[in-house]
Amino acid sequence: MRDVDMTATADDGLPLAGTLTLPAGAGPHPAVLLLHASGRLDRDGNTTSRHRMELGPPLAAALANNGIATLRYDRRGVGATSGDWRTTGFVDNRRDAAAALRALAGRSDIRADAIGVVGHSEGAVHAMSLGAGPGVAAVVLLAGFARPGEDALRWQAGMIARTLPVAVRPLLPLLGALAGRQLTRIKATSTDVVRVAGMRMNARWMREMLAHDPRPDLANIKVPVLAITGAKDVQVDPADLDEIRRLVPGEVRVHRIPDLTHPLRRDPGRASVRSYPRLLRRPVDPDLLAQVTGWLAQRLNESPR
Structure with a gap:
């Protein structure tokens, strides 16, 4: 296994800096494009030194051990990719993912007929879009929602509210009304960035995500799909698997998967976003990695040449 620097050129000419992990042996190799969740994420799914998803390295290593290459890249305005992540839209993220897929397929050491896409959370929604088009041989959806974006966000907000401390719960009606007003305000904006409670927020991304409906893409996927959501996910409804x-x-x-949470770690306790700092100190669930890599190895290594 070896890592090489790779740059994919976005539609507007921006270089998307990434890492291509190649398995041992001569190519061309089957490959996977890894797409992360929402926010200011680098190629490994990390935002800061304290919030480290660290999905990229273990997944790439597991896939390389099964003869599959992996491409992952820094989002706009993150790591070695220039730009401003606060002005990058949901649609921009999807277009960048498509550009990365084309760049991966264009390499001589990669089999263009055996490329899969693995997406987590927002990345899973973009994986649905890519899987509905040409050039993808398999799709893995980790905690991907299957309803309009606004419905998914409202479900998430309701679940998170239920996990707040008991002392805060009497304030939930007030907090819910405030959140509803802020959401209405964001939907009415036309700028890329808006201030909410004094903080600069990516309003363009939010508007586009709220309006997106992934169901038409799901109905147009003709390649094999593996969809996994944790039973203790409080950000994506596990019922969307149905x-x-x-x-x-x-x-x-x-x-x-029983006890699996949105950060792809298991927690036998009560599901809550407040547990994320503790969970993220542990590695991604090894059984999840084994299930994903085994399924992809079977689909991609056996793809017709």
Whole structure:
């Protein structure tokens, strides 16, 4: 296994800096494009030194051990990729993912007929879009929602509210009304950035995410799909797995993993976003990695040349 620097050129000419992990042996190799969740994330899914998802390295290593290459890249305005992540839209992220897919397929050491896409959270929604088009042989959806973006956000907000401390719960109606007013205000904006409670927020990304409906993409995926959501995910409804299974017309396998949370770590305790700092000190669930890599190895290594 070896890592090489790789740059994909976005539609507007911006270089997206990334890492291509290649397995041992001569190519061309099957490959996977890894797409991370929302926010200011680098190629490994990390935002800061304190909030480290660290999904990229263990997944790339596991795939390389199965003969599969992996490309992951820094989002706009993060790491070695220039730009401003606060003005980058949801649609920009999808277009950048498509550009990375084209760059990966264009390499002589990669099999263009055996490329899969793995997406987590927002990345899973973009993986649905890519999987509905050409050039993708398999799709893995980790905690991907299967309903309009605004519905998904409202479900998430309700679940998170239930995990707040008991002392705060009497304030939930007031907090809910305030959040509703802020959401209405963001939907009415036309600028890339807006201030909410004194903080600069990416309003363009939020408007586009709220308006996005992934169901048409799911209905147009003709390649095999593996969809996994944790039973203790409080950001994406595990019940959306049933909708994914209903909508995808071809081969689809869904798994609702007991105790798995949105950060892809297991927690036997009560599900809560307040547990994330503790969970992120542990590695990504090894059983999840084994399940994803085993499924992809079977689909990509056996793809017809």
